[in-house]
Structure formats: C-alpha cells, structure tokens
Amino acid sequence: MLTLDSVWKSNSESPSEFILKDCSFSFQERRIYAIVGTSGVGKTTLLRALNNLVPIDRGRILLAEQDISALHPAEVRRRISLMFQTPAFVGDSVRENLDFAARFARRDKIEFSALMERVHLNPAFLNRDVTQLSVGQQQRVCLARTLATRPDILLLDEPTSALDDDTADGILTLVGEISKQEGLLTIFVTHRRSHARKLGEHVLELSDGQLRILS
Amino acid sequence: MGLFQLSFGDVAISLVLMAVAIALSRLEGLGLERSLAIGTVRAFAQLTLIGFALKILFQVNSPWLLLAVLIVMLAVASYESVRRQQVTLPSLFFITGITLSLALVVSLGVVAVMIIRPDPWYNLVVLIPLSGMVLGNGLNIVSLSANRFISEIQLRRESVEVALSLAAPPRKALHPAFKNAVSGALIPSINALMTVGLVQLPGVMTGQILAGMPPVEAVKFQIVIMMMWITTGVICGVVATSLLMTRLVNARWQVRWDLL
Incomplete structure (x- = not known):
C-alpha cells in the first residue's frame, strides 16, 4: 500500500548527515504499525516525507x-x-477546523456531529474556541480533523507525547478503534515502547537510517 | 502670492535646527550625534547633486534619457530592498524590480498620461518626480511586507504545515501570513490617508504652496498624488509578497524552510 524504495533523506539541520539511508519497507493496508526510536533519530521527518511535506534526496x-x-x-x-x-x-x-479539512478533501461531505462523537467529543463543542479546550480534547479535535479528509492512510506523530498517561491511553485506544473501523493503514511514531506495544500490530524501530521489525 | 526663493545662506540657517537635534541627543545620551551629522552632510550633498542633475536632465529632456534614469532608479531601489532584509531571500532583487516596474506602469499610465498629460509625453519635469515618489513608497512597502511575511511564516510554521497537510493549496495555507504582512506594511500609508489635511499637510502640497501655487490648485495635485501613492503601495505589497511566496514554496507544495 505504502512503500519506501531505497529512500535517502538528509537532515535539514546538517545536510551531510542522513536520517534515512537506502531505507526500504512496505506498509500493508489495514494494518497498524508503530515506529519507535530515540529522540532526534528522524521519526518525524519520516512521517513528513510520507506526507510529502518535505522532499527526499x-x-x-x-x-x-x-x-x-x-x-x-x-x-x-x-x-x-x-x-x-x-x-x-x-x-x-x-x-472552522473541520470545515477547512473537509473543503480540500474533495470526498463526500462528512457529518461533523457524528465525527465528533467518533472521537468521543461532545458535538456541542463544535462552536467552541479551540483554545478553550484541554490538550487532550485538542488532540481529539486534530484527530477528527485528520479523519474529515477521509484518508486511506493515517500518520500519527507522537500524538500522546504532551498527554498524561490516562489521556494518552484513551487516545491510543480511540486511534486503534477508528483505524480498524475505517480499515485504515495507520503508522504511529512514538519514543515510548509501551505505547508502541499497546497500539501497534507491528512494531518497527528506526535506527541508523533503517526500519527494522521488532515484533 | 509671490514665489518664495531661498539663497544657499538661507538653507544653511536650517543647520541651526540640526544643531539643536544633535545637542539634544548628546544631552540625553541617545548616541545619535554621529548618525545625525553624517546624515546631514549626505542629505546636503545628495540633494544638491540631484538638484543640479535634474536641472541638466530637464534641459536635455529625451525619452531615452527618461528610460535610462528609470532603469537606474529601479536598480537602486531593488538593491536597497535586498539590503534591508534580515535574511537573504531568493530573487528579491528581481521580485522588487518587477513589482516596482508594474507600479510605475500603472501610476505613470494613469497619473501622467491620463491626468497631468505632459507635453511632450516624456517630459522629465513631470515623470521623474512622480517616479521617485512611486519608487520610494513602493520600496518601503516591499521591504516591510517581505520582512513581515518571513517572520509571520516562521511564527505560524505549525499551522502552515497543518494546512498544507490537509491538502490546502500553498496560497491558502500561507494566506494568514500574507494578509498580516501586506496589511501591516500598509498601515502607515492608510493612517496617512485618514489624517491628511487634518493633522499633516503633505510635502507635495506644502512645497507647491510655498512655491506660490494657489492652495486649491495644490490640493488637487495632492489628492491625485495620494491616490497614486496608496494604490501603488497596495500593488507593491500584494505583488511582491505573492512573487515571494512562489519562491518560498516549490512545485510539490513544500515550504522551503531552508531559505528562511
């Protein structure tokens, strides 16, 4: 479904160093992959490259x-x-955030109230200012906004890093449920192995510019 | 009303005012004495030189000379806009050149050709001062909007990337930064438009009245100049920032963060 084919990607801060070195891997559809790796190893850059936000070399x-x-x-x-x-x-x-996502999605219009319920948020929050929400609720809004585009593939960049354990657990469970219900290929990066094991059907490690299967 | 004429001695007396400014700077420890002194010498030298140069240019008065002067003015303005930036921006010299040329075509096309209608059409006495006003203001607007655009994009990096990741076109993703950059650069011009005649009497009008023109006639000129000044300012802000945006985002809709 989504394949890295001998990808090289340099570090934007230091172009002579490579975050991905001849990296190849095939992600299968309808699966949940968790990618672990130490801070600064390039997990975020990998997801940004998959989303076409940054060029690969x-x-x-x-x-x-x-x-x-x-x-x-x-x-x-x-x-x-x-x-x-x-x-x-x-x-x-x-x-406004959901509208923005739906406007450029060019898919069938999604019902926002149902979308809010799917991410366990009260539909009455639709008209609320995002700055009035807690960080956990804000992350749920971001998840709802991501789903409003009706994607085939969901990339999650450490969505639980700013959350306490209980809230993080809630988000992980929710992502797992939604990925299964929608049949999405989900790739989730984290530096916490416990989170990787909780959500990931396949756990990979990014190190030395390569993706390796851990479990 | 007669024409007021000044001797060089009269002009020299204005140095008393600068002496007051320098003394005040020294008294309050502002550290501006050197800059004020150098600026005064430069202003005297540059304006005297341009006074004599304009005298010669106005006597020669040919369309080719007009073209040559405009090219030099455009090149100096474009160089100056690059010099004023905090970061090295791609193609800013050419972006400023294209933007200011467009502003010149619009302003001279409407104001000179349709309103003032000089005879001959290339009359340097009319076109050079008008071009100077357009380029001076345009240069300020381009510099302010380009600087502000860069800092707005850096400040809004996360929301810009979110918008792009949601498949928004770059123009849409960068619109909040674009809007703040252009409107911020235009605030001084719009404030001047609001208070003109109430708080300040602009330079063109003041100069014409002092030179003996009836005030109502001077006001007519000033209104035309203000319309030209504001419109070319808006054109410069919009065009320069739009062109800069095309340099900062590539064909794959990726922001060139490495350039910022």
Missing part, C-alpha cells in the same frame, strides 16, 4: 504502486493524512 515513495512525486501534491495529502505531535489549528473554532 533519493529513492521513491510509492502509494499503491504509484510514485508520490508523480501524483498531484493535494492528491497525496488527501489519501495520506498526518496528525502532528503538538495541536495546531487553522481556524478559531472546532467547526
């Missing part, structure tokens, strides 16, 4: 056998959706 990233560099950038991002580590917003209210 060499190699190919294939989405359903098609090189993403040959696809329109919007098409890649509609099919591969990324949820960032820190909640960031593109509108003041929850509704």
